[in-house]
Amino acid sequence: MHLVRHHAYEFGVRGVDPNALSFDLTTAIARKDKIVGGIISGIHSGLKKNSGITFLTGRAEFTSPVDIRLDGQAITADKSILAVGATPTVPTIPGLDEAGFITNNEALKLGALPASMIIIGGGYIGIEFAQMYARFGTGVTLLGRAPRLMPKEEPELSGQLEEILQSEGIKVHTSTEVIRAGRDDTSRYVISRNGEVEQRMNAEIILLATGRTARVDGLGLEQAGVDLNGAFLKTDDQLNTTAPNIWSLGDANGGQMFTHRATYDGPIAALNAVKSLGRAVDYRVVPRAIFTEPALASVGLTEEEARQAGHAVKVGSYSFAHSGRGKALGQNEGLVKLVVDGDSREILGGHILGPHADMLIHEVVIAMQGRSTIETLAKAIHIHPTLNEIVKSAAKAVQ
Amino acid sequence: MDHYDLAVIGAGQGGLPAAHLAARLGAKVALIEMQQVGGT
Numbered sequence: 001m002h003l004v005r006h007h008a009y010e011f012g013v014r015g016v017d018p019n020a021l022s023f024d025l026t027t028a029i030a031r032k033d034k035i036v037g038g039i040i041s042g043i044h045s046g047l048k049k050n051s052g053i054t055f056l057t058g059r060a061e062f063t064s065p066v067d068i069r070l071d072g073q074a075i076t077a078d079k080s081i082l083a084v085g086a087t088p089t090v091p092t093i094p095g096l097d098e099a100g101f102i103t104n105n106e107a108l109k110l111g112a113l114p115a116s117m118i119i120i121g122g123g124y125i126g127i128e129f130a131q132m133y134a135r136f137g138t139g140v141t142l143l144g145r146a147p148r149l150m151p152k153e154e155p156e157l158s159g160q161l162e163e164i165l166q167s168e169g170i171k172v173h174t175s176t177e178v179i180r181a182g183r184d185d186t187s188r189y190v191i192s193r194n195g196e197v198e199q200r201m202n203a204e205i206i207l208l209a210t211g212r213t214a215r216v217d218g219l220g221l222e223q224a225g226v227d228l229n230g231a232f233l234k235t236d237d238q239l240n241t242t243a244p245n246i247w248s249l250g251d252a253n254g255g256q257m258f259t260h261r262a263t264y265d266g267p268i269a270a271l272n273a274v275k276s277l278g279r280a281v282d283y284r285v286v287p288r289a290i291f292t293e294p295a296l297a298s299v300g301l302t303e304e305e306a307r308q309a310g311h312a313v314k315v316g317s318y319s320f321a322h323s324g325r326g327k328a329l330g331q332n333e334g335l336v337k338l339v340v341d342g343d344s345r346e347i348l349g350g351h352i353l354g355p356h357a358d359m360l361i362h363e364v365v366i367a368m369q370g371r372s373t374i375e376t377l378a379k380a381i382h383i384h385p386t387l388n389e390i391v392k393s394a395a396k397a398v399q
Numbered sequence: 400m401d402h403y404d405l406a407v408i409g410a411g412q413g414g415l416p417a418a419h420l421a422a423r424l425g426a427k428v429a430l431i432e433m434q435q436v437g438g439t
């Protein structure tokens with residue numbers, strides 16, 4: 001919709017009246033449900049083919065380290081792997097319950113497009129929903145507590161992304177704490193504070209995206225002998241919990257909460273639980289992405305983190321404004337920034353804001369995994385005309 | 400009472416590959432899910 005509205009004419013498409021366009025959320029959600037439904041039935045048929053797996057439905061609760069109760073039945077298991085994931089963290093904000101709020105769980109199930117939405121949380125989930133709903137046509141206000149959105153990302157990139165979101169009409173408020181929420185006759189509201197300044201904002205929907213907590217309610221951790229470390233499960237580097245016969249993986253352990261981390265953990269937990277192989281996890285190179293448009297993807301250290309870690313840092317960056325392919329696509333925003341150890345020339349981090357950043361970052365991922373020097377990336381011949389050429393150009397720009 | 404070598408709690412993104420590999424390694428696996436396979 002966004003593309004059609006803003007770029008159809010530029011690309012030579014005629015007969016589209018941008019003002020006549022409308023968006024039907026129900027259809028979009030039905031399409032999403034159909035895609036997810038296909039994936040789920042694929043998973044079920046994979047499970048049926050694996051005769052070693054018995055699939056049980058129910059909420060598991062440990063009554064001892066080897067006894068598990070689930071909705072009416074009880075089983076025993078010599079060993080267990082906790083793969084329970086995480087749930088949205090609900091902060092204590094006075095009035096929030098009375099106001100009523102949704103989390104990411106409900107945000108993809110709304111029956112109708114809301115006219116307005118306040119999103120609390122300036123991390124990747126808040127940002128992705130902000131752009132998505134804004135492009136659907138909702139008036140979005142995004143509130144972040146940190147001085148900038150995505151505070152752990154390279155400031156140049158997250159700053160530029162913030163500007164892009166604002167240029168699309170999203171009202172971004174950083175350094176902003178929500179101190180109260182409530183509901184009046186017509187809408188919900190929050191009172192926010194930025195320094196000494198308090199502000200009241202109204203919206204139809206309040207969406208919370210304020211972090212995640214291990215999903216361990218009612219799991220019987222105490223009976224299992226499994227300890228928490230803050231909001232997450234405590235494990236060693238072999239994913240073993242404090243109970244010697246129980247391992248844990250993925251979001252429930254905190255850290256980098258991504259699907260690709262959980263799927264990386266899975267086989268390691270299985271090998272250690274079943275074969276006692278003592279494999280340790282290695283999270284040195286775990287990429288991350290925010291699926292905005294343009295996307296922001298990164299791996300490894302930011303320039304500041306590398307300096308703090310004591311490296312003699314060199315950086316190189318290059319803008320997508322110079323990309324012929326980007327121009328052809330009509331997507332010229334963003335840049336690639338690479339962080340390098342000046343002595344060893346090893347690549348310490350890569351940061352990309354731009355078209356298909358989530359795919360481009362894998363050049364840096366592979367290079368870092370093999371501990372390549374920046375020269376490898378700078379000398380590798382890249383196909384023209386591709387977006388990848390900008391990664392090479394950034395590598396060449398490192399002094 | 401049914402007995403298993405390994406119980407995997409949660410058939411989400413990490414639980415599924417863990418259960419599949421464990422079964423391939425010869426373990427008798429119970430995979431337990433309270434909502435929907437595929438997880439979050």
Ligand SMILES: Cc1cc2nc3c(=O)[nH]c(=O)nc-3n(C[C@H](O)[C@H](O)[C@H](O)COP(=O)(O)OP(=O)(O)OC[C@H]3O[C@@H](n4cnc5c(N)ncnc54)[C@H](O)[C@@H]3O)c2cc1C
Nearest residue numbers: 060084085250251257258259262409411412413433438439
């Ligand atoms: C809005 C949103 C967008 C995201 N986008 C991305 C993305 O673009 N890319 C990416 O890599 N990651 C993304 N993630 C993160 C990703 O979804 C998680 O990192 C991943 O699902 C973690 O896998 P997991 O196996 O640890 O947990 P999950 O996939 O959450 O699976 C846990 C499963 O355990 C089940 N369970 C929990 N407790 C019990 C119990 N007691 N008994 C039985 N079953 C139980 C749950 O029902 C669930 O099915 C996103 C997350 C959110 C919320």
